[in-house]
Amino acid sequence: MSVGSTSLIAMPARWSADRVLDLAPDESSRRSAGALGRPARWQGVGVAGDVLWGLCAGSGKNPYQVAVDLSGPAYKCSCPSRKFPCKHALGLLLNWANGSVPEESTPADFAAAWLADRRARAEKAEKSVVRTDPGDSQSPAVPGTVKDQAAAARRVQQRAQRVANGLAELQSWLRDQVLVGLSATPTATSAAPSATASARGHADEIAARMVDAQAPGVAAVLRGLSEIPGSGEGWPGRLLGEYAQLHLLARAHQRLGGLPPDLAATVRSRIGYPTSRQDVLARQSVTDYWVVLGVRDLLDGQVPGRRLWLRGRDSGRWAMLLTFAAPGGAGGAGGWQDPDTARLRPGTELHASLHYYPGQPALRATVGERHAQPARAERPPAAGDAAALLAGYATGLEQDPWLTVWPALLTGTPVPPDGGRPGDRWRLVDPGGVALPLAGRESLWTLLAVSGGYPVTVAGEWHPGGLLPLAVWHRDRAVAL
């Protein structure tokens, strides 16, 4: 109950008990929190502004000191549990949710000290740039003195020169491939893909040179080429297509100055010029209720990554979020550079301001300010049909000729291959009778189970030649595929 003292600090709105319990990492914490949610176990509780604190009698000699920063939220507890939040933090929050925590004017000593510590660490973190992908800038974006600016300009120029030189070398390499003949590509002549032979692909060396030339995006594409010669029928066509795209990129870089700014930004981004997250956050944001429609784990690159597709309810705009595994982490189980983003699942609605990266079409974005806790979306945004999807992709290609993935949200019925007809594939048929090829394997059976032969709303990625479904809506929730 409120003590009635007039507090000058703005109080955040009290959370509901359900919201508190949703934070529980597992069932047993949820249960234990219930038991600790009563005032009897607590002493010295209070809340002031954003910080909530209390002492809980535990099994040890001294009571545990528990504090919660509601703006994070972040938790601190002196109990030995490794869970976040631990049952004491949850119990304290439950007490607060039930109204049994009095408002105070100043926090308890231990809570105040922790809060001050946190604020100091947060300021330090803001000053340094957060790396959200390998291409992000390593140097601080904060401009300093005139001397710093001149040095920065010199660095930019040197980089551009290195990239230009590297791409020239790439173009000459590409010409050689075509002159000598694709059939001479190593592992092309051996019938079986070599598993025990060295894992060096035919383009690994030129890829390394691109890394030296500060063009990591190009290097990543080149590394991916080594799979193609062993990939089965039609591989020379696929390889030629990739070479042609690289060639186009190199030519585009030659004319970088003459290109329209957004196209130039796209070219730079594809080559691998770094963009600092701070710079992106400084750009104008789009605030909306963003529904997470699909999540895809990217396991092929050097660093595991995760790609999320979001669509704004009001604006109808698409956004793509990317996060990569933290150094030393495998990506799963919390080893992400941006865990709040990595945790988002299909069917979640995020009320936030997103900032788009430079380039066209505007897809890649980063989350700026969050305005509410993520909630469950009960229905998807309005879905389109196959024609709209293909038209959208074509429009995207107009702006970015190197575009190979496009977000999809459409209604359709999955159709399994008919055993009788050879070469038959899974298809998704929209209400107009247009059939798109479906990619994916085990996930397609889940899609079929949810559909039951009826049209369903499917979210996924369109790649040239096929749709990869990532989530399907079943009644009032999204099922990840």
Place this chain on the structure above:
Amino acid sequence: MTGARTVTDGSYVGAVNASFDDPPRRPDEGGRTVSFEDLVTAATIGLSRKPLAITGLDGPAAGCAGALDAGDQAAALLDAAALMTAAGRGGFQPEHVVSGQPMVSGQPIIGPPPSPEDAAPELSPRAERALRQLGGAQLAPGFAAGDKELLADLLAAASDAGYVASAPLLPDLLDAAVRTVSLRPAVTAVLGVRGRWLAGQRPDWQRIVDAGAVPMTAPSNDPELWRTGTRAERHAHLTSERERDPDAGRELLAADWARLPGDERAILLAVLRHRLSADDEDFLDAALDDRAEAVRAVARRLLTLLPGSGFVQRATDRATAVVRLERHGQRPWLNARLPGDPDAAAIRDGVDARPPSPAIGIGAWRLTQFIAAVPLSGWSALLGLPASDIVGLPVAEKLRLDVHAGWRLAAVSQRSGEWAEALLAVGDPEDGDNRPPAAWPDDQRLAAALPPSTRAARAAALLAETKLTPGPAAANQAIAEVGGVPIPWPGGLADAVLAVLGRAASLAALPRLPRGLLDLAARGLPATGGRDYAAELTRLADARPQTWTPLVRKTAETILLRRAFLEEIR
């Protein structure tokens, strides 16, 4: 197609052109218009071996031919490939499917007709989550290690409560059923209409559904099903016919008896257990002559349940000929003698000539069988004593083992709790004298015939008097006793198991007995009810952490997940 129009519109061309140098002069004569395949062929062979001069491009990219590099054929080829790749991607032409079939909610359908609606409620998302966490590796891919018996328990509970599996679970459940035979009954019980529809889309799944003797949700009155249906359908049809009209059911079976294969005859004959009456005697008696032993065994079992039948009369006559109650002064005792050769009727009734082990005498084995064939309720009538007194009678001349073997076999096959209890109480000092299981059901098998509550009480009593670290044989026996009790355990047994774990709390290494009990406890300890076993286990784990404490926590977590699941299907 939008993509193609875009290219010829020039707006797309603008982007691509912006990447190229200004259009150069025309290349030399002798060039040609190429398609993407031509480019691929030329590139595969190598331009140094066979040059290619490009003057024109096929398809949507035709308008951009002027942008190609004039000086360098390799660069020109790459330019052309770039243009055509982009054109191809933007100009993708999907199939248009012809609709010639009925419409459902305004959409044309191709492919499988949609699944009918299911009235049964679906498992909630919370139940689904709990099931995935517990089902674990059985519901691969990507889930924590789990236990197939636990999964089967929960699926059975869901099915009993009238729920069906939620649609996203179906493929994983079906895959699990394909991989693990013991899961098939539990999975088929929760498939529901949607699950059966889904199984119909894949031959390996369809086999599971066909093979399972699944009780249909609605009784089938369709005679066609009997003639042309699958085994499961025939079984269901016969069962519903038998319920409706026992005589008609029997006659239906009798009519087609000859054409059915042996194993199916046995399964269908067992259906006559429902609404069994004296009218069935003739048919069952005839089945004693069947070719298949399985069929004969079922016939014998069913005839034993008809006290007025000729079969039972013959068995009783044979037994009373060799066993007699005598009074030696005040104390009664059982006089027995070894029977002579069995006659043809006895052999037809199932008396084996050869004992299962050379250590058992032929006559002794006959005695055992004669006694085993009599319905147990008959003994009290014959001897005028209750079961507990009968088993306590002294027996003549070293024949005690054979007589008790007969009673034990009867108690097991007739599932008599009363006799099992009596025989267990009296025990056997020689413990069967190393006879094989076919000739001597041991205490374990006898206990299986006990009613669950008695069995649980017995197990609890055994635990109470067992040491914490008995020898391996005693520990295994206790674990087996507890393991045989149907789950979830009644309160008395659950408390006893918890008590054992509590006694072990202070030990650094977990001995065999508590370890075995802990493994069983995840399934056995009740998840709902008066006492919160999960909380007790957690308290145990928190109080004195040992190296084996994580196992206890894991068991507690499992019980909580079971509880979450059961709450969702209440």
